[in-house]
Each structure stands twice: as C-alpha cells, then as structure tokens.
Amino acid sequence: DVKVTQSSRYLVKRTGEKVFLECVQDMDHENMFWYRQDPGLGLRLIYFSYDVKMKEKGDIPEGYSVSREKKERFSLILESASTNQTSMYLCASRSGGVGYEQYFGPGTRLTVT
Amino acid sequence: AQTVTQSQPEMSVQEAETVTLSCTYDTSESDYYLFWYKQPPSRQMILVIRQEAYKQQNATENRFSVNFQKAAKSFSLKISDSQLGDAAMYFCAYRSGGETSGSRLTFGEGTQLTVNP
Numbered sequence: 264d265v266k267v268t269q270s271s272r273y274l275v276k277r278t279g280e281k282v283f284l285e286c287v288q289d290m291d292h293e294n295m296f297w298y299r300q301d302p303g304l305g306l307r308l309i310y311f312s313y314d315v316k317m318k319e320k321g322d323i324p325e326g327y328s329v330s331r332e333k334k335e336r337f338s339l340i341l342e343s344a345s346t347n348q349t350s351m352y353l354c355a356s357r358s359g360g361v362g363y364e365q366y367f368g369p370g371t372r373l374t375v376t
Numbered sequence: 377a378q379t380v381t382q383s384q385p386e387m388s389v390q391e392a393e394t395v396t397l398s399c400t401y402d403t404s405e406s407d408y409y410l411f412w413y414k415q416p417p418s419r420q421m422i423l424v425i426r427q428e429a430y431k432q433q434n435a436t437e438n439r440f441s442v443n444f445q446k447a448a449k450s451f452s453l454k455i456s457d458s459q460l461g462d463a464a465m466y467f468c469a470y471r472s473g474g475e476t477s478g479s480r481l482t483f484g485e486g487t488q489l490t491v492n493p
Binding site: 353 | 380382385393411414419420421422423426467479480481482484485486
C-alpha cells in the first residue's frame with residue numbers, strides 16, 4: 264500500500280511565524296504536490312516537484328516556498344504566516360508515467376491566529 | 377487553462393437509492409483523464425473512479441459509474457444502492473494526458489454528499 268504521511272494533523276501558529284509542513288511518501292514516487300483546500304474552492308495547487316531539488320509553482324504560490332532535498336520528503340514552508348493562510352493543506356505523490364494516480368496524505372489543518 | 381466546475385455544493389440521498397453528482401470541465405486538449413475522488417470526514421482522499429478521454433465506454437467500479445459526455449464536456453458520477461459509508465465530499469478532477477508538469481490535477485469545488493438512513 265502506498266503511504267503518504269504528513270507531520271501534523273492539526274497545527275496552530277501565530278501571525279509572522281515561520282511554519283514547516285512535512286510530507287513523506289514511501290513508494291519512491293517522482294512527483295509530489297502540495298494543495299490547499301478551502302470550502303467552496305476545492306483543492307488548489309500551491310507547488311509541485313517532479314524530482315529531487317526540482318520544483319514548479321502551481322496556481323497559488325504566493326507566500327509559500329518548498330523544499331525537496333530527498334526523494335521521499337517534500338516540505339511546504341510558510342515564510343511568515345498570515346491569517347489568510349489558515350486552511351487545510353494536503354500533500355500528494357505520484358509515480359512518473361502516464362496513467363498513474365495521485366495518492367494523498369491525511370492533511371494538516373493549519374490555524375494562524 | 378483547464379477549469380472544472382461542480383455546480384452542486386451539497387446533495388443528499390436516501391440509503392439504498394441512487395444519486396448523481398455533476399461535473400463539467402473546460403479544455404482545448406483532446407488527450408486527458410478525468411477522476412472522481414472521495415474525501416470521507418477526517419479521512420484521506422481516495423480515488424473512486426477514472427476515465428480516459430479516448431475511451432468511449434463509461435468507466436464502472438462496482439456501485440460507482442460515470443456518464444462521460446466528451447462533446448458536452450460533462451462527467452457525472454452515479455452512485456447506486458447508496459450506503460452510509462458513501463457520505464463524503466466528492467471532488468471531480470482533470471489531468472492532461474501527457475506527462476507534463478508532473479501531471480498535475482485541476483479540481484472542482486466539491487460536492488458534499490449526505491446519506492440518510
């Protein structure tokens with residue numbers, strides 16, 4: 264079974280703090296993704312990575328950065344958290360090649376106060 | 377850019393009955409995939425069903441089936457014999473057919489399905 268894990272299910276941070284969200288997958292997948300989920304907006308892609316140290320911006324990268332130093336780990340960084348970044352964050356991974364599906368982690372519900 | 381629209385924020389169904397969730401999409405591509413994902417309360421998102429655009433036959437997975445209308449750019453999900461465990465948020469998603477941009481998914485807004493006993 265593919266397993267995608269995220270470091271925290273719930274997280275509360277203060278405005279201005281630097282926040283790290285960690286995602287680990289155990290299936291040697293090339294592609295990893297960070298999404299943000301908000302009511303009425305569905306999932307929106309923040310960043311994705313198709314290889315170690317490689318990254319591409321998604322639809323809403325502003326205020327976020329990412330790091331992928333090892334193939335199994337993909338980190339989302341909020342440089343200076345703001346209240347409008349309060350959301351559910353979902354990580355996903357996928358093997359390369361046409362036809363493979365994305366597997367999702369359980370999500371991190373982040374509250375910025 | 378591709379867009380995916382789910383026009384039903386909430387739906388409800390009686391246990392054992394059938395419900396259809398709607399999804400429309402917009403694309404200029406001819407090669408793509410469409411998906412329905414299920415997100416149960418406080419649980420991980422899982423894939424329900426997948427449809428390749430080049431296939432004319434509608435995909436089916438047990439009680440779940442799709443009605444894929446390529447010309448109309450419509451992709452609805454039918455759940456037959458609804459069960460309490462089907463209660464979840466359902467997302468429709470689109471992916472380009474080629475291995476580009478990591479094959480990112482574009483999601484709709486989601487439909488919250490309630491199953492009444």
